[in-house]
Ligand SMILES: [Ca+2]
């Protein structure tokens with residue numbers, strides 16, 4: 511009995527053999543270890559690099575043995591594995607299908623060893639240093655303000671990098687960005703209510719009695735339901751700016767809307783694709799609308815026809831949620847048809863201010879990283895909200 515337990519223990523140790531992998535592509539800053547354990551292989555992925563990787567294939571040769579000592583060798587492959595910048599550890603199980611396939615020809619097969627590991631991983635992001643540090647400044651009453659994320663300084667190409675965008679996304683140009691902080695989420699209903707309760711502030715929609723063409727509608731009353739964790743909408747640029755001014759006074763730090771440059775840099779998070787996750791729109795990553803403008807669509811992980819609670823999808827590599835879709839986000843920059851510098855600055859109000867990211871009712875083409883929306887400072891509707899920025 512004792513011996514059998516010892517054997518079992520030794521077998522487990524053998525099965526837990528860890529094999530470091532060497533890559534076959536230029537991906538020096540990632541490490542991929544493999545643990546084989548009875549019926550599966552665990553890929554342990556670690557990315558110490560300040561940029562993401564996309565691994566098209568991770569492959570190991572597995573040695574499978576059954577209880578009678580019969581041996582089989584099979585390839586075990588993981589495909590299309592995304593590794594965000596500075597990702598801690600992603601665990602990916604594989605190999606169970608191989609075991610299942612061998613069940614008919616081998617009695618009780620289990621994986622005892624893996625060898626000849628190979629992977630193909632390409633850098634997915636460039637020129638970024640992810641610093642996913644989240645912080646919250648304190649308000650005067652000692653309570654915590656909205657969650658903010660430090661965005662590292664860097665340099666990126668702004669505009670229609672992939673081609674096929676609009677003329678106003680040109681010229682594609684390099685821009686340097688200083689370190690700054692960005693709201694982790696779009697500003698929520700609860701966060702906005704706190705400001706309103708503290709100040710008695712009335713939004714443009716409340717003062718003028720309508721949210722766009724919706725008579726009697728405002729951020730409290732939209733015609734669709736919103737909880738405290740949904741993004742506030744029906745807020746004009748004036749309203750959003752008033753919030754940032756209040757928060758600045760409360761915290762003693764300078765909060766404002768992001769510039770257009772900061773917004774695109776933060777959304778791209780080093781990516782050079784149409785969306786931060788790739789070139790294909792996907793309701794698995796964001797809440798946006800039908801293929802043709804302008805209606806909401808619930809599909810897959812995106813189960814909302816209207817707004818979704820902030821943070822319902824994965825964060826981008828900088829740790830920001832819902833930059834793509836949910837609600838358009840006011841920036842502080844004035845619009846120009848052709849980029850010539852205003853995108854790097856904040857304007858003092860204006861009739862043509864830029865919004866970014868698209869909304870729950872926006873078609874996929876217009877939730878791209880490079881897409882630009884334009885509204886005057888008093889305009890508000892149920893697809894527009896905002897996100898905070900703060901200088902370092
Ligand atoms: Ca949706």
Ligand SMILES: [Ca+2]
Pocket residue numbers: 696832833834835836837838839866867868
């Ligand atoms: Ca958004």
